[in-house]
Amino acid sequence: MNRKLVENLLRTEDSDPGCEASFARLDQYVEAIIQGHDGTALFPDIAMHLQNCDACREDTEGLLEVLRKNIAADQ
């Protein structure tokens, strides 16, 4: 059996806060990472959600890239 498929069918955590609650503090999570902090230790619930939600994880990678490249800097 395709192990990844089975894991994807079953992977979840009871305390996953979901997309909206994670989005509400995503800006704080990415700034913590950019400042060199351990995002998972500071925001374990968001980190857990990002492990389970591909869409939010990809968005977070994009937001991190924006900060790393200073794309949102005032011009």
Place this chain on the structure above:
Amino acid sequence: MDPDSVAWITALRSESTTRHGSESRLHRLLMRVAYAEAQRRAPLLPRHTIAEFDDLCTQAADDALLAILGKMDDFQGLSRFTTWASKFVILEISSRLRRSAWRDRRIEWDDAEWERLEESAPGVEQRVEQREQVAILRLAMARDLTERQRQVLTAAVVDEIPIDVLAQRMDTSRGAIYKILHDARVKLRASLMPGQGAIHSPETGRAL
């Protein structure tokens, strides 16, 4: 709150001319972020979506600006204002890119992919085993999940359709689709992994 964020908030809450200028400046910032995100995702996008970048980025920046202006009271200064604002346009552009990429693809709310999966193992013995394993999963889904949960779980996991696309086709939000997936997975785990150990058939006790 950092000085730059205070300046943004003050300008966006000021009277007419200053506010309009600040909104235009914020819109330009959102456009830059939207384009950067679209370019980052470009290698995985179909040509027709790349051809729509200008429109998609403009729509994303427009909608993000409205969302930001409507939620200004939520901003508490716990991050920089530009980071807080950028997350809105990232959400808008990523959803639009996924939906555009899937625009011409039909979603079949059926079990075709499960049936293909049953036959996908390479050898005869593996195929027999795979059929049995797929049957265990489908039985648990049929017995323990609602029709909507089955549809969403199959579409998202077996057919690998992005949840933003499912949200659009089902006229709901990403968060609502994720909640359906979460609830379905919790039920399936309880059914197939009652002790949180290996996965077993609830009918025969056989390990999956």
